[in-house]
Every structure is written in structure tokens, then in C-alpha cells.
Amino acid sequence: MTEKLDGGNTLLHAGEVYGRSVGAPSNGKWMAMVKKHHAWKVNEPDAYLYGEDIYGVHSIAYEPVAEHETFYAFALRGRDGAFAAFEDLTAYAERLEIPVVPVLFEGVLGSVAEARALMERVHGEPSSLGGEREGLVLRLARGFPSEDFPDNVCKSVRVGHVRTDEHWTRNWRPCRIVGRDGSG
Structure with a gap:
């Protein structure tokens, strides 16, 4: 069981950032940190790394994070489309120094x-990133x-998880970033 973070479902593939699909790379301002810190690391043609990008605040404003901690990997697929075992995802992400979504139960x-x-x-607990928890994801550990x-x-997401009538990108704002001096 992992935490479902309140962010943009993002794909890293062949050094590019995609919003949900590989139709065309995304140029949204809210993807600036994942482009800067992680997209270039996933450059193998057969690796598709999915994650939540929390740089653009959706409904939940988490505690301040470092720039390189605004993207959290949750799935890895190969060219054949199969989902890798969670252990393989974790090993891949750790090798590339990319954060993985918080594990809540194993x-x-x-x-x-x-x-x-x-x-x-688990729904009643606060987020591992501080603030409210959006939800959780149960998945088999094997691929x-x-x-x-x-x-x-x-x-599974919290009751009323969408709390605005307008899409978050209309008035997007960045998450709070921890400064070099540790301030938020």
C-alpha cells in the first residue's frame, strides 16, 4: 500500500516529460522541477517511469519540499507494457536518485x-508529506x-477529493520549496 499523492500523473520517458500519455511531451510550467531534476535521467528507450508531480499544487498544499522531491515514482513499465514488480521500481528509482511514493503497508x-x-x-492519518492525505493505492508487489x-x-481517495469547480491549471501555483538554508 502506497500513499496516493495529490499531484499530476506524470510519465518520464526517453528524457522527456509527459502528462499521462506519450502523445507529445508536456511544456506546462508546473513540470519545471521534474524536467530539471529527473526527466533527463530516464533516457532508456524501453523505460517508462510514472509518478506524481506535486510541484503544481492541486487541492492539497504539502509541507515544503526540496526541488528534487517534487516528483514521486509509483510505477515502471517496459517496452512490452508490463508493470514491473514494486521492488524493481524501487531499485530503478533509487539508482537514479528519484523519490518513490511513501509506502504505508507492506x-x-x-x-x-x-x-x-x-x-x-490509513485514510484517517495525515500525509507522509505533511497536511491532509489524498488517498492510497493497493497493488500487488509482483509485476x-x-x-x-x-x-x-x-x-482509494478521500471523500470530496476534488474541491474546486475550476481545473487547477487555470490558477496554478507552485508548491512550497525548501530554501538552501532550510527555510520553507
């Missing part, structure tokens, strides 16, 4: 009731083919 859940109780408890995604991943 283990085996024995029943739906046990999973539900854990999810309810799986992309067509099996619906059977291997479950996302």
Missing part, C-alpha cells in the same frame, strides 16, 4: 474485511501485464 492481507479496516485507518491492471491495482 504485507499480506487475509481478507476483504482486513483490507477495508487497514484502508479506513503484471498491463491488461491485468484492473485486477492488480486499487485506488
Whole structure:
């Protein structure tokens, strides 16, 4: 179980940044930090690294973060489209010095009731990044083919997680960045 961060679903591939798809690289101002610190690292033609980019504030303003901690990887796919095991994602991201979404639980859940109780408890906790928690993601630790995604991943978000009528990009603002002196 990992934390579902309130950010932009972002793809890093072949040194470029994409907003959700590989149709065309994104040029949004809110992707400035992921471009500066991480996109260039993912340059293999068969690596597709997905993550949440929190540089542009959506609904939740987290505690101040360092510039290089505005993107958190959550999935890795190869050219064949299969999702890598979470352990492989973590090893890849660590090798490239890219943060991974916070892990909230690792283990085996024995029943739906046990999973539900854990999810309810975790939803009530604050975010690992400070502030409110948007949600959580349950996924199998092992890798799986992309067509099996619906059977291997479950996302749960807080009640009323969309709290504006206007899309966040209309009046976007950057997250709070920790200064070199440690100030936010």
C-alpha cells in the first residue's frame, strides 16, 4: 500500500516529460522541477517511469519540499507494457536518485474485511508529506501485464477529493520549496 499523492500523473520517458500519455511531451510550467531534476535521467528507450508531480499544487498544499522531491515514482513499465514488480521500481528509482511514493503497508492481507479496516485507518492519518492525505493505492508487489491492471491495482481517495469547480491549471501555483538554508 502506497500513499496516493495529490499531484499530476506524470510519465518520464526517453528524457522527456509527459502528462499521462506519450502523445507529445508536456511544456506546462508546473513540470519545471521534474524536467530539471529527473526527466533527463530516464533516457532508456524501453523505460517508462510514472509518478506524481506535486510541484503544481492541486487541492492539497504539502509541507515544503526540496526541488528534487517534487516528483514521486509509483510505477515502471517496459517496452512490452508490463508493470514491473514494486521492488524493481524501487531499485530503478533509487539508482537514479528519484523519490518513490511513501509506502504505508507492506504485507499480506487475509481478507476483504482486513483490507477495508487497514484502508479506513490509513485514510484517517495525515500525509507522509505533511497536511491532509489524498488517498492510497493497493497493488500487488509482483509485476503484471498491463491488461491485468484492473485486477492488480486499487485506488482509494478521500471523500470530496476534488474541491474546486475550476481545473487547477487555470490558477496554478507552485508548491512550497525548501530554501538552501532550510527555510520553507
